[in-house]
Structure formats: structure tokens, C-alpha cells
Amino acid sequence: MATNKNSDKNNKLPKRFNPYWIYALLLLFIITTFFFNPTSTAKEISWLQFEQNILKEQDVEKIVILNKEIAEIYIKQEKLEDDEDQSISKNIITGETRPQYYIQIGAVESFENKLENAQQHYTSEEKIEIKYESSLNWLDTFLWILPFALILVFWLLIIKRMGAGGVGGKMFNFGKSTAKLSNIDKKSKVTFQDVAGLKEAKIEMMEILDFLKNPENYTKLGAKIPKGILLVGPPGTGKTLLARAIAGEARVPFFSMSGSEFVEMFVGVGASRVRDLFKQAKEKAPSIVFIDEIDAVGRSRDKINAFQSNDERENTLNQLLAELDGFGTNTGVIVLAATNRADILDKALLRAGRFDRHIYLELPTKEERIEIFNVHLKPIKKEDNVDVALLASLTPGFSGADIANICNEAALIAARKKKKKVDQEDFNQARDRIVGGLERKSKIISAKEKEIVAHHEAGHAVASWYLKHVEALVKVSIIPRGKSLGAAWYLPEERQIVTKSQFMDQMCAALGGRAAEEIIFHEISSGALDDLEKVTKQAYNMVAYFGLDEEVGPISFYDSTGLYDRILGKPYSENLGKLIDTEVQNLITTQYKRVKEILTTHKNELQELAQLLLVKEVADKDDLEKILGKRKENNMLFKTSKLKVT
Template sequence: MKDQSDKDATNDPKQDGNPKPPFGGYGISWFYIMLFTFMGVFYLMNNASIYIREISWSEFEENMLSQQDVEKIVVVNKEIAEIYIKQNRLSDPKYREGPSSTLSGTGPHFRMTIGSVDSFENKLQQAQQDFLTEEMVDIQYQNRTSWINVLGWLLPFGLIILFWIFMLRRMGGGSSSGGSLFNFGKSTAKLMEKGTTISVTFKDIAGLKEAKTEVMEVVDFLKNPERYTALGAKIPKGVMLAGPPGTGKTLMARAVAGEAQVPFFSMSGSEFVEMFVGVGASRVRDLFKRAKEKAPSIIFIDEIDAVGRSRGKVNAFQANDERESTLNQLLTELDGFGPNTGVIVLAATNRPDVLDKALLRPGRFDRHIYLELPTQEERIAIFKVHMRPLKLAKTVNVENLAKMSPGFSGADIANLCNEAALIAARKKKTQVGHVDFMQARDRVIGGIERKSKIISPKEKNIVAYHEAGHAVVSWHLENVDSLVKVSIIPRGKSLGSAWYLPEERQIVTKSQFMDQICASLGGRAAEEIIFNEASSGALDDLEKVTKQAYTMVAYYGLDNEIGPISFYDSTGQNDRLIGKPYSEDMARKIDKEVQALVTVAYEKTKNILLDHKDQLENLAQLLLQKEVVDLEDLESILGKRGLALLDKSSEK
């Protein structure tokens, strides 16, 4: 019985994971092949004239008419003359030269193109008089409708219709009805019914305790609504997930789909916007109609900023009526005149500042959950989640990895773990070690090593002193992050790099800003001290320094001359304006103060390097020798960092 059931299951087309295409399993292309084959056979069968040899007037006159071999002539559509030869004359040798099929049967046996009927009749009459023919040739006239000509007129229209059917099928892509002709106004949301197997659950989400608690409560609303409605509470209509890219917004929604035992509709915001007017609003209506029919249910709209951008006056020159009508329909469905019970809307975006205020108000999206970049403790939990499928060595220190990856999002940590596994596999290891994770971190941050890049000895010498300048200055400044290693191996676009262990700060003081600027200027200052000229290698450093200085002066109000004034716009409205939010006189003052600030920091940096020039020389020579200098070598040349800072403070 088991064998038979397995056999039946194998033969059952419904058990096949890949459903058969239409038209007997050969796809729609098979239908087109049969259609064109039928048209070709029809053409050959209905156009017998292609088997009849065409002759000229002179041949007809000399060989046929003069010998009185012609039985009759049929003029078709006043264009073609079909010539019939008498049956008793077909055995003549001159008629056997052509294909036998053309001279068999009752004819026609030959065909001739005539210019006009009157001219043809006059020529025929004159020829018969010249040949003194007693028996005149019978001439008949016929009008025939050629299906080939009809198809010739219909074929272009048919091709246009087929092209539009093909385009509309593509635009209706992926719908359950196969993308029919008028189905492009229907919603393309993916439906996950109750009992659908989804691998992601809340156990796969780490480091987002508060956000996960909020979202889990939404799932509990749908599972146990009476617990809340008994107290007179209303279930929230919408939850907005906002945060930087890679922080787990879509992952959170997938976990809701895996945990909630209700229908789950998933759709991207860009799928509402189409080239046809009214399609977006139609898809919104269809989506909520389907969700209400299966209530209680959840709708998830990913990247909602594609359709929910603000309708303010600043967008008047780039307004999109189709997008705005789609947004208006979405606002109406979320909280309009009609009831919308039993449907909870989840939305995700990394640009909450550009969303329309009417979309964010309570009653539409009652809860706003902001997913921030994970802290060190949260990164430890995220590392543990992504390390589950890896074969780890005992040398792996999760706490150290979390400490070495500040500012990493959940997606960055997942990428780092995968890169570490790839590096270990490339080295043919059986386990992923701590060294593999560190190399993966360097690759994710700085790019792949480019040891094959050829650098001249002179350029390599400049790069060595440049990176040594960064290291020496940062080592002797209190508010700069701890230095881990220095490298002059090209990686990505950079020719060298200094690696730090950043501290997680919520606020930054003016002295910390100044020390960071000095550390960034250390490379250029070292080049000027050693080589008496600077190079273009400090471009990236100067760009970073200039941005930090303008931020201090114009945003954070840390300049004494400008005072506690900030021109920062958290709403993003000023970014769309042509002018700046301050006068020309204020702009000159800001430029002057920024220049003075950077100049002071640069002089301070040069003084530090001049005081420790011997350390700069020793570290640069060690870099030229080893190319990579780690923490132990740095301490052997520069001393313990805490002691160096203590000595500096005692000198003061």
C-alpha cells in the first residue's frame, strides 16, 4: 500500500512543486507555433496560383495563341489572366518541359499579369485577327476574395493586440489570476494564510527588546482581543516601524507573519505606483477589501515612503498626481468614513521625516516604533543569533567582537559573520576562528586587501609617514579613540589606514571634537614636517575635518564668536530650499570661524608631532618593514597610552 500511494503521489500533478504551464504543459509559445503553422498550411492550400508558371505576352502569343491551343481565359480581379490549354493539346512536347503537376487536371495551366482589361482585350483581338483564327477564345471575368489579403490586413492589428496582451500580462505580474488583461488594477500583495510555514520568529530577533515587545503586543491583540475590548480599549490600527537601514524593520514584520495566526498581506510601497492613472488607488482599495474579507488580518507595507511622501508646498514643482491620489486613498482606507475593523497595518521606512503628517497622526498609525542601531549588549545578542549555523572555534570571543563593531546594524553583523565563514572556508579550515572574524571586520569596513597594487618606494614612504602621523597624534590625545593597529597595505580606495576602537558616546564635547580633528590632520602634518610639502593623500581627512568643523560652528553652537545658534533643520524642509537659512554676512562669519578653528587644530597637531618626532620616525620605519603594526608594536615604540597621557598632563 505504501508503494502504491507513493506512486500515486508521484503521478498526481498537484503534488508537483512546479505547476504545469497552460496549453498542455508546453507554455503559451506552443500555441503561437501551432497558430503560425496553421496559417502557413492554409496559405499553401488556398493559394494554388503559386504552383502555376507565369508567362509573358510574347510567349503566350507565339506558342499558344498562334497554335490555337487556348481553350479559355479567366481574368481574375482585373489583374491576372489564367490560361486554360485544351486537353488534347497538353500532350504536346512543348508543354511537357514544365512541371507535370502544372499541366495535369483541368487547369488553369498558366497565368499572366495584365496591365488593364481594355488593353488586354484589344491586344488579344488584334492577335487573333492577325492569325486568322476562326474560333475566338472565350474570356471570362471573375472577382475572388483572397483570404491571404484579408490576413494581410488583419495581421498588423493582431500583432498589436498580442503585444498589448503581453505587456498587460507582465504588468499584472504574479497575481493569482495569471495577470489577465484587466487585472493590473488588482492588488499584488502576497498573502500568507494561517498555517503557512515561515522560518522567521521572534526568537530570531535579538537586541530589539522594546520594539519586539510593542510588536508582540500587536500579535496578542489579534489572538486575544477580548482581553482588551473588555476594558473598553481599542486595538491600534497601525504601527510604523522607522529606523536606519539594516536595523531589522522587515525582519520584525516577517516575524509577525510567522507568529500571528491570521492572514498576512505583504506589499512594497512602490507596487502601488504605476504608469496608468488611478491604478495605485485601485490597488489600495483592492488590498484593504481582501484584508477586510479575511479579518482579523495584518497588512505590511514595506518602504511606505515611496507612496506616503509629504504633499507640502515644497513639492509643488515635482508633484505626482498619481502618487498623491494613491496616498489619499490610503489615508481614507486607514481612517476614513467607512469602518476599518479587524485590520492592522504595519509599515516600515527609513525616511520618516519625508512622510505626510496626515499619514502619521493617531487613528492611522497609532504607534511609532523607532529601531536604533544596537548597543554593545544588543550586538552580543545579535552575534549569537547569526553564529548559530557556524562551526565556531573556541578562540571566538563574542564580547570582543561586539566591542570591535560599534555602529554596526543587524544586517552588518550578519554580513560580517558570513564573510568570516567564507574566509575560513577559503583557508580550508574546519572551524571559524577569531582571526577570521577580525579579517572579515577589516574587509567589511575598509574593503578587500589590494596587495597586488604596485606602489613606488617614494609613495610608500609618504604613506608610511602619513599613517604614522595619525597614530602618534591620536596616541597622545586624551579624547581620541584607542588605536588598535596601523597598516600601509592598500585596502579598497585607501593606500593605508589606522584602526581604532571607538567608544560609544551619546554626546560629544567641544574638546572631543577638537581632538578628533587633530587626529585626522596628523597625516598631512607629518608629511609637511618630514618632506616639507603635503600631498593629495590627505583628501579624505580634509573632507572629514571640514564637515566636523562646520557641524561644530553651524549646528552645535560650539563657537564663541557665532554663539549658541543652530541652523540645523530636523524636519528636512531646508534641504529642499534653494537658498540657505542664514544671511550672507552670517555665512562669511561661519566660514571665517571654521577656517580659524581648523588652523588652530592644525598648529596643535604639528606641535605634537614635533615634540615626538623620534617616535614618528621609528613608527614609520617599522611600517615600511612590516606593513602592519599591531598594538604590541605600538606600545613598544610609543609607550603605554595611559602613561603617555599622564606624563603629558604632569608636564602641563
């Protein structure tokens, strides 16, 4: 019990000074000054009134000349008992009699002469006692000091609001690290159980954690603790989530901050914060330091970026390199960093001995997406008909953050419909909402435009139905979504490589909408902008990057370092550039002719599907099979072809 009492005493927060005491003291000072001021209740009179009404009646007991400015007149005691002077009282604090009247005098000599002449005139045998006193007028002094005090209080409040906490506070500590420290005793809400997928990354992280907890198992074999671990991957793949899970599992001090927090407007602040961060980490070793978005300070310092140089950022990077290089004894300190722009990081930062390990986090596979869905579906009340495997199949290329967004959007849709549980249809609508945008049924489209849109989407559907290497078609819609007027929804295969024939069929299906407009209406519109953009980029990738063109040959101008994007000009000659443009044009026109032949052959089916879309606005798989017949399907995933608004 004694231990608990001691711990309670230690845990008590120190008592803070109450500012209301200052206000109370000021009020007390004003009241005291008022009562101590002898002339505060005295009545001011002129010399003529004093001479004729008081001095003539011989009522004066004494006169006190205060600070050579005021003559305080005290009336005799027996005169104070008259009815006229009953209101005159004593000071309630000191008990002394107050002066009853006072006169503002110009000069002491003049007042004395007047008084002496008056006394002789009224033949008074008793001379009036005159005293000279000097005292400080506290009220005037207070009123003089008050403006300066208010200015001082105002600036102290401003400094406090800025986070200064007074002179010598945080305002003068801008060179200190702003890293957030997770205490060992504080249980983190995120653990490795909350991180679905990323099996290889979790294995490496568990090895690092085991090194921190049991270093003797490794050091006895001569192994050294890794200094830095770099997490690289597209946005939303779980880099920060993995770091938070490490904080929950490590049970060691965990410092976390963003790369942008190192750079401030003051010169030298970034390097100072790096030093202070590693100083704190070494004092609490073994510990983990996590720097999110390290590319904010770790950008490359090559000549190409010379015109974008930032001395403050480079000084911060140099200090970080020095800390990682081992000029200080960083034993037991592991640095984690996350970025989705590893190509722009400085080479000195990535070399062995600094960031020893690079962990690449890729977009999740179908099996990993099932695990991610199961994690995010735990807090959601869902119906039994929700098929997690189907949801994973319909979300290829989705990151963990995208899947979390789908689950949340489905719950919002169900709540909007006043449902008690979320069903499969809500998840399908959430997927369509995220991929294609919000439905805009209120968008006004003329009958002619709607007819063009219907034949455009029917062209995509018919062309893809009869092409071998195009993914299975799920549904066709002419309901406007986002910036698109219609869309064809596919289930693409989840594959790692794409063959030349697959590229050809995809380009051919993408041009089906424009070809259908030309066949049916004998003219073309601007609605195929999105399709043409995709086809053109795909053709250039085939010719200039993947080396799939026979005329250009097996040559690739793809640059994984990103240097070509930062220089003026192209990495190939003018003649080769003309050849690439020619081959791209031939490739696209060949596929356009091919899709026109397919749609001309199946023109009746094209028109029938378009009429169905005009009536129902949406054609699902069953409707497509009734018109186009059965089609062989593979293990497929999900994408869309949109008719873009221009």
C-alpha cells in the same frame, strides 16, 4: 480516500489550449485546397495546341469553363488508357477525374466562336459538351487573408508579452493593486527567531499579532485595534525583515508592496491602487498590509516642497489618508509602513488615528550585535577559535545588514584560500575589507610618498596614544585600501553622549598626521584631506549645534525637521555667522598647536614607529607597546582614521 481524490481534482490546473493545433489545421487546409483544386495537376496548353493535337483527333469529352477565365479540358476515357496519359490520375480524396488540360481564355464569347468554327472545320458530327461553373479559389483567398492574420497574431503576441494575456487582460487592470499576498497556509521561512535584537519592537509586534488572533481579549475592555504602525530606522536595521517575520507569525493574510508601486505614468492609477488594496484587505480581514519605503508617496506637502509638487503622488497620498482615516470600515486591517526618512513624511500621515504607533529601530548595541552574529553564523562552517564577542566589539555602528555582509565576506575569503572552515583571521580581514576597502598592494607608490604616509600614520598613532580621551589604537597600516594610502585603526568607546574634552582630544588626534608631516619634512601635503574634513565638521557641530563654545553660547541651529536644508540662506544673522566661523577657526588652530607640541616632545618615538611601518607596513598593538609603552584601555569599539588620496 474520496476526499483526497476530490482535492486532487480541485488542485489540477486547467488545461491550456495548445497553439500547435492551429498550425496543424492550417497545414491541413493548405493540403486540402491543393487536392481540391482541379487545375492543380492539369497541363496548360495554348489554343493552337488544343486545336491541332486534341480537337483535331476528336479526343475531347467535355469542356468546363470555370469562373469565365479557365477552360478545363477533359479527355475521353478510352484515350486515357494510352501510354502517354498513364500518369493522369484521379483525385485521391473525391475520386473524380481531373481535367487533363486547361486554357486561359480572354472572353467566353470569343472562345465559343473559335470552338464552333474549329468543329465545323473538322466536320465533327459529335458536338462537344460545354459547362459553365463558378467556384471560390480557396488558395487565393487564403493567401489574401494571410498577411492580415499574421499582423493580428503579431499584436496578440506583443500584448501577451506585455502581460496582457489578451484583450481585456492585465493591460487594462493597471489600476488594480500589485500587492503580493502571502497565504495563511504557506509557511514563511522568516520568523521572529530569525530577528536578533529589536526586543522592544518585537514585543509591540507580538501585541498586534495577539490582537488579530484574539480580538475579544481587547475589545471587551473597550480597546480599539491600531490602524497603522510606522517602522522608522537607519538602512539595514531590520525594518523589512521584521515585517517578513510578522508575515510568518501572523497566520493571517499579509499584503506587501513598495510605495513606489502606487505611482505610474497614468493619472489616477495610484489612488485606484490604494482603493483596490484596502478593498482586498477588508475582504480578507483580519489582515495586514505592509508598505515598504512609504516616503515614495508620503512626502510632505508643505509650501517649501511646492516647487517639487506632484499631483499624482498627492492624489495617492490623499486616498491613503482617507483609507486610514476610517471613511471605510477597516476593522481588522492593520497597516505597517517602513521608512528611513521619517522627517520628510507628511504630518497628516503621522497624526494619531492613522499611524498610531511609531517604532524606532536603532543601530544594534554590542549585546544585540552578538545575537545578530549568532544568527548569521549558523549556516557558516567556522573554526572553534571564532570569538563572536570580539567580533561584536570590533563592529560598532554596524547594522544587521552590515554584519550579514561581514559573515558572507569572511566565507568568501576563506573559500578563496581553499580553507575548509572560516577562522578568526578571515573575519578580521572581512571587517577591514568592508570598513577600509580592498587592499591594493599592487598600487605603485614612490619611496618619498611612502615615507610621508608612514610618518603621517605614525603621527596619528603617537598623538592618540598620549591623549586621555582618544580610543585605544589597534593597529597602524600603510597598505593602500580603497581610496586611502594608509589607516590607523581604533577601538572607540560605545557611548551615547560626547563631552567637550572628548571632542577636543579627537580633533587633536585627527590633526596628528598633518602635524607630523610638518615636523619631520617641514612642509605639508594634500594627504590630510579626510582628516581636515572630519575636524572641520566636528568643530562646526560643537559651535553651531551642541552649544559647546563659550563665545557663541548655548545656542543650537540644528533642525531635526530638515527645513533649513530646503531654504536659501542661513537661520542666523551675518554677524553671528562671522562669530561662528571665527570660533571654529580658533578651535581647530588651538588643537593643531597642541598636537604639534605632543609630537615634538615624542619626536624620537614618532620616527621609530615610522621606520617600523616602512619595514613591516603594518604595526599591531604589540609593536606599539614596544615603542610607546603601555597605555590604559577602556571598554572600546572600532573606527579608522584614513589618509585620503587626492
